[in-house]
Every structure is written in C-alpha cells, then in structure tokens.
Amino acid sequence: MNNLAYKLETFRDDYTFRNSPDAIRRFPFPFDQDHYMYSVNIEPHKPGAPGSVFEHTFDIDEHYVAECADKALTLAQDKGRYAALPHMMDAQWDFLELTMESLARDYPDQFKLSKEGERWTWTNLPLGIEDSFIFGDASTLPMEPLEYMGRQVQGDFVLLDQREGTLFADAGFITSQADWSLAFDIGMAWHEWHGPVPQVEKMGVMERALKFLLSLQQGSPVRRLNWTMTINPRLDTSPEHYPQWGPDKLKVTAENAGRKAHLRVELQGLFRLPRSNAILFSIRCYLMSLEEMATYPRWIKRFHRVIRDLHPDLLEYKGIKVYHAPLMAWLAPHDDGEELPLGTQPE
Amino acid sequence: MSHLNVIVSAIADVAEGIRHFTLVDAAGRELPGFSGGSHVVVSMRAGARTYRNAYSLLSPPSDRSNYQIAVRLQENSRGGSRFMHEQVQVGTALEIAWPVNLFAISRVGRKHILVAGGIGITPFMSQAHDLLRTGANFELHYAFRSPRHAAFVDELRRLLGPRLKCYDQSQGQLLDPAALLSHQPLGTHVYVCGPGGMVDAVLDTAARLGWPDAHVHHEEFLAPPVGEPFAIRLAQSQRVVEVGAEESMLEAMEAAGVDVPYLCRGGACGRCELEVLATDGVLEHHDHYLSEDERRAGNKIMPCVSRAKCTFIELNL
Numbered sequence: 001m002n003n004l005a006y007k008l009e010t011f012r013d014d015y016t017f018r019n020s021p022d023a024i025r026r027f028p029f030p031f032d033q034d035h036y037m038y039s040v041n042i043e044p045h046k047p048g049a050p051g052s053v054f055e056h057t058f059d060i061d062e063h064y065v066a067e068c069a070d071k072a073l074t075l076a077q078d079k080g081r082y083a084a085l086p087h088m089m090d091a092q093w094d095f096l097e098l099t100m101e102s103l104a105r106d107y108p109d110q111f112k113l114s115k116e117g118e119r120w121t122w123t124n125l126p127l128g129i130e131d132s133f134i135f136g137d138a139s140t141l142p143m144e145p146l147e148y149m150g151r152q153v154q155g156d157f158v159l160l161d162q163r164e165g166t167l168f169a170d171a172g173f174i175t176s177q178a179d180w181s182l183a184f185d186i187g188m189a190w191h192e193w194h195g196p197v198p199q200v201e202k203m204g205v206m207e208r209a210l211k212f213l214l215s216l217q218q219g220s221p222v223r224r225l226n227w228t229m230t231i232n233p234r235l236d237t238s239p240e241h242y243p244q245w246g247p248d249k250l251k252v253t254a255e256n257a258g259r260k261a262h263l264r265v266e267l268q269g270l271f272r273l274p275r276s277n278a279i280l281f282s283i284r285c286y287l288m289s290l291e292e293m294a295t296y297p298r299w300i301k302r303f304h305r306v307i308r309d310l311h312p313d314l315l316e317y318k319g320i321k322v323y324h325a326p327l328m329a330w331l332a333p334h335d336d337g338e339e340l341p342l343g344t345q346p347e
Numbered sequence: 348m349s350h351l352n353v354i355v356s357a358i359a360d361v362a363e364g365i366r367h368f369t370l371v372d373a374a375g376r377e378l379p380g381f382s383g384g385s386h387v388v389v390s391m392r393a394g395a396r397t398y399r400n401a402y403s404l405l406s407p408p409s410d411r412s413n414y415q416i417a418v419r420l421q422e423n424s425r426g427g428s429r430f431m432h433e434q435v436q437v438g439t440a441l442e443i444a445w446p447v448n449l450f451a452i453s454r455v456g457r458k459h460i461l462v463a464g465g466i467g468i469t470p471f472m473s474q475a476h477d478l479l480r481t482g483a484n485f486e487l488h489y490a491f492r493s494p495r496h497a498a499f500v501d502e503l504r505r506l507l508g509p510r511l512k513c514y515d516q517s518q519g520q521l522l523d524p525a526a527l528l529s530h531q532p533l534g535t536h537v538y539v540c541g542p543g544g545m546v547d548a549v550l551d552t553a554a555r556l557g558w559p560d561a562h563v564h565h566e567e568f569l570a571p572p573v574g575e576p577f578a579i580r581l582a583q584s585q586r587v588v589e590v591g592a593e594e595s596m597l598e599a600m601e602a603a604g605v606d607v608p609y610l611c612r613g614g615a616c617g618r619c620e621l622e623v624l625a626t627d628g629v630l631e632h633h634d635h636y637l638s639e640d641e642r643r644a645g646n647k648i649m650p651c652v653s654r655a656k657c658t659f660i661e662l663n664l
Binding site for chain 2 (some may be wrong): 211215275
C-alpha cells in the first residue's frame with residue numbers, strides 16, 4: 001500500500017466514510033453460524049492469511065490517515081480520552097516499543113524505526129512525522145509515549161496493570177469506543193468494568209476469561225472479535241458525546257437502514273508486555289454498512305438471522321432495540337432462507 | 348507454548364551448592380525483555396526423561412544480551428538440579444520458556460520490604476534493578492546460614508548500599524518478622540521468598556499485624572514430592588498414563604505426549620489445574636493454589652506438584 005491508497009473521508013458530520021470492494025472482502029465478519037451468543041472466543045494472535053486483517057500484529061488499512069485525523073479531533077475536543085496513572089510509565093514505553101517495532105517490520109515502506117543505543121528515530125511517512133528521542137525518557141518525546149503512538153495506530157488502547165490477582169485499567173487512549181468511558185473506567189478492576197454485560201455473569205465467562213488473562217504469556221498474544229452496531233460510520237460513540245449520535249438511532253427507516261446502519265466489529269488483541277508485566281488490550285474498530293455487507297449475499301442473509309433471533313437483553317445492551325423494526329424491514333427481503341454453510345468467509 | 352533456544356555461555360560457583368549460569372540466545376539475537384521477579388522454565392533432556400524446573404532471572408531486566416539463573420543442588424534432587432550441576436557445561440544448548448512473572452512488585456506500593464532466605468534471594472536480584480531504576484523506596488533483608496552460603500552478597504552490597512540488611516545465622520543474627528513489619532508506614536508491601544518456615548513466619552506475622560492480603564506477596568516454588576506409582580485415565584482421549592514414583596503427573600503426561608498447559612510447575616500459579624472425575628483413592632494436594640473448600644470438594648488437582656494415593660485417577664482431559 002502506498003500513500004495514495006489512503007482515503008480522504010470523515011467519520012462525523014457529512015460521514016463520507018466508505019469501504020472499497022477490497023476493504024469489504026477483508027472485513028472481519030464475526031458470525032460463523034446463524035445464531036449468536038456471547039462467548040470468550042479467544043485464539044492465538046498469530047499472523048493470518050496475507051491480505052486479511054489478521055496478517056499483521058496491528059492492521060493498517062485504507063482508512064488509516066482519516067482515522068488518525070478523527071482521533072486528533074476527538075482528543076482536541078476532550079482531553080480526557082487519554083489518561084494514564086503515574087505507575088504506568090513502563091507500560092507506556094512497552095506500548096511504544098511494540099507498536100513501533102511492529103509497524104516498521106510489517107509496513108517497511110510506510111514506517112521506519114532506527115536505533116542507536118537508546119536514541120531512537122521514528123518515521124511515519126503517511127502522517128509526515130519524524131522524531132528522534134531517548135527511549136525511556138518521556139521528556140524527549142512531544143507527549144507521553146501512549147498518547148504519541150496512540151495517535152498513530154488505528155484503534156483504541158488500554159493498559160492493564162496486574163496486581164492483587166486481578167487487572168486494573170490504569171491507562172488508556174480511547175477515541176473510538178462503543179459507548180463506554182475511559183474517564184469512568186480508569187483505575188477499575190476487571191469485575192467492576194465488566195459489571196453491566198448481561199447474560200454473562202451467570203455463565204462464569206468473566207471468571208474464566210480473567211484466569212486466562214492473568215496467565216497470558218509474553219510472546220503468545222491472543223485475539224478475539226466482538227461486535228455491535230452503529231448508526232452512521234462514527235468512530236466516537238462515547239457516552240460523553242451521546243447527544244451527538246444517540247438520537248440518530250431514531251432516524252433509521254426501512255428505506256435508509258442499508259446506508260445508515262453499520263456492523264461494528266472490534267478486533268481485540270491482548271499482549272503481555274515485557275518491562276511492566278502489564279497487558280495491552282487493543283481494540284481495533286471496523287465499520288461496514290448493510291449495503292456494503294449485501295454485496296456478499298451469504299453475509300447479509302446470516303446477519304438477518306442473527307439480528308432477528310438475538311436475545312432481547314443483548315438487543316437492549318447493544319442499543320439495537322429502538323431501531324430493530326426498521327432494521328428487520330430492510331434486512332428481511334435480502335434473506336431467501338437458503339441454508340448457509342458454517343464459517344465466516346464471503347462467497 | 349513458544350520456547351527460546353539458548354546456550355550456556357558461562358558457569359560460576361557463587362556459594363556452597365549454588366551454581367550460576369549465563370544463557371545467551373542460540374542465534375545471537377537479543378533475548379525478550381522481562382520485568383523484575385520473572386522466572387523461566389528450563390527444559391533439561393536427561394536421557395529418556397525431560398526435567399523442567401523454574402528458575403528466577405537474576406540479570407538486570409534492561410540487559411537483553413543474556414539471562415542469568417542460579418541453581419542450588421537440592422539434597423534430594425529428583426534430577427533437575429543435579430542435571431544442571433553435573434551435566435551442563437559451557438556450550439550446552441538448553442530450551443527455555445519465555446519469561447513469566449508471578450512475583451511482580453506492586454507498582455502502586457509506597458514502600459517495599461523484600462525478605463530473602465538463602466537461594467530465595469534470586470527473584471529479588473532482578474527486582475532490585477527495577478526498583479532502583481524507578482526510584483522506589485525499598486529495602487532488602489537477606490538471611491543466610493553463613494558467609495559461605497551468601498550468594499551474590501558482595502554484588503548486592505555494591506548495588507544497594509545501606510538498603511541491604513544481612514542476617515548471618517552463623518553469627519546468631521536472626522531476622523525477626525515482627526520487628527520488621529510492626530512499624531512500617533501505610534501503603535508498604537512485603538515480599539518474601541525463602542524456605543517454607545520463613546515464608547510462613549512472614550505471612551503469619553503480617554496477618555497478625557493486620558496487613559491487607561494485597562500487600563503481602565510470596566513466592567515459593569515447590570518440587571514435586573515422590574510417592575507411589577499410579578495410573579491416570581484420560582476420559583476424553585481414552586488413554587492411560589502411568590505415573591512413576593519419582594515423577595509428577597505433569598511430567599508423566601508430557602512424557603506420554605499429552606499437551607497440558609503450565610506456567611510455574613511449582614504449585615503456585617494455577618495454570619495447570621485439571622478436573623478430577625473419579626479416583627479409587629485419595630488426592631494428595633501439595634500446591635499453594637487451591638482453597639481449603641476446593642480441596643475438600645476433591646474435583647480439582649494441580650498435576651505439577653500434586654498426586655494421589657490410589658491405583659487410578661480419572662481426569663477430564
């Protein structure tokens with residue numbers, strides 16, 4: 001991918017975000033069967049098929065430049081989207097090292113990293129950034145390491161400190177969250193920030209997931225997919241800005257749902273970090289309108305069935321309930337009831 | 348589980364019965380970074396058997412050119428420490444797991460009291476480097492049998508100066524946990540690694556003085572005890588694995604090619620927990636992980652150190 005392939009588009013106001021046919025084909029469609037129920041669905045974060053979103057440690061795609069511009073806008077409006085407690089500085093440097101080394105290795109035409117001892121030079125060609133700094137000395141960077149690289153990698157990032165047999169969300173760079181708040185969750189322990197997920201506690205899922213994460217090993221990162229829906233291709237669906245996007249849910253009609261309603265898939269990664277023993281939780285957001293999804297009939301048929309049969313608690317939790325009727329009215333005609341093979345691949 | 352291939356580049360005797368090994372990457376690359384208090388599990392191929400023991404990393408975490416470990420020859424060694432002392436030479440290739448930290452410094456602690464007994468000094472070596480680097484408020488209390496047993500004491504004196512307090516038992520100097528813990532400021536954390544009696548004394552004292560559990564840390568890797576032979580029935584794969592008197596359930600399953608997850612191999616972390624479906628005898632729990640209630644329930648076992656007095660035990664695996 002060269003510079004020219006990055007699209008100029010917006011994730012707010014006039015919403016000019018669109019996926020190219022190539023971006024649709026590589027979209028991480030999360031439903032491998034016609035019914036959805038919450039599960040931990042964790043797998044090793046190993047390099048996936050060439051061209052897929054799993055190919056590299058951090059996926060950079062055609063939306064990179066526009067998404068970084070949107071991050072900067074959100075952060076300019078609300079400084080609280082970046083926060084780090086003082087004991088997380090080692091974890092911040094771990095994050096900077098992991099992202100810089102990964103991008104320079106995986107996209108050598110776009111990003112370059114050179115090291116002379118502790119003096120590092122970082123070059124980001126798509127964003128026109130070049131900085132030299134002393135690794136480990138935050139005063140030599142324009143801002144703290146997590147904010148610096150959080151602005152230059154697509155997705156959101158939380159650094160979890162491990163202590164007292166649990167994990168604490170003690171630092172984060174959060175500008176494209178699906179209706180949760182860093183300002184609210186910072187410093188919270190695992191069970192506190194997962195408190196509100198319905199249908200989950202009684203399954204013991206969170207307990208098992210925590211146990212798994214506490215023994216997550218360096219060198220063996222894992223990933224999972226999560227999903228929800230968003231009206232308009234908006235990255236910043238934060239509770240703080242609810243008045244700017246919440247009412248859009250009421251404007252969904254059977255006619256416009258294909259353009260307005262988007263499947264929002266989060267590719268979540270979990271990495272044990274070396275110096276800090278902290279865990280990096282990365283949340284990369286992919287958006288696809290239903291019209292775009294319908295270019296693959298297998299996907300739109302399956303999505304219709306998933307939404308039609310979703311547990312009422314989950315419809316409520318994912319905020320779909322208020323426009324469920326017009327959504328179904330748009331989806332139903334796309335589904336002829338054909339039996340679909342298991343699996344997430346498009347035809 | 349991913350592994351690192353290393354070569355022994357130097358060996359030194361640093362105290363009576365304690366041998367120090369320097370490991371470098373077999374391909375000459377940098378080794379992964381790690382945090383103070385981390386350990387690695389070293390795989391040792393001794394003929395038909397493979398021993399796997401956890402050893403704390405001693406080197407400064409910022410130095411990725413090599414790892415350093417120290418191995419004490421256990422009097423009743425099942426083979427691991429004897430292998431390291433008698434078979435391993437400069438140039439020997441070893442396989443190690445990536446570093447794991449089950450004994451991390453609490454980064455929100457205001458003050459840190461490190462308490463070491465004998466070979467229990469090892470996890471504090473890398474922690475001391477981290478604590479110095481971050482400018483933390485800490486002190487290290489190091490008890491040993493005699494100067495001949497005091498591994499790394501000169502190096503620690505140079506590094507830590509007055510932060511190091513030594514207790515030479517041959518001179519009648521005893522470490523008194525009550526005196527140490529009774530006058531510490533709020534927000535202090537204590538970390539202890541050493542013989543079982545010392546760990547228990549520090550934990551009991553802290554509990555008696557009302558220290559919050561979250562401020563009291565210990566690391567105590569156990570070696571699997573010997574017992575009588577028995578058989579493991581694997582319910583899912585319909586296989587039977589014989590466990591010898593001198594091997595652990597985990598080792599027996601690994602030798603039979605069964606993939607069982609593990610991290611510490613010392614009964615501390617809980618990663619290797621397996622579900623017990625049935626047995627015709629009694630489980631002998633040796634781990635630090637299961638609660639009293641879980642032991643009574645009798646349906647979980649840590650195969651790294653625990654075994655059973657029985658003819659068979661059936662696992663959900």
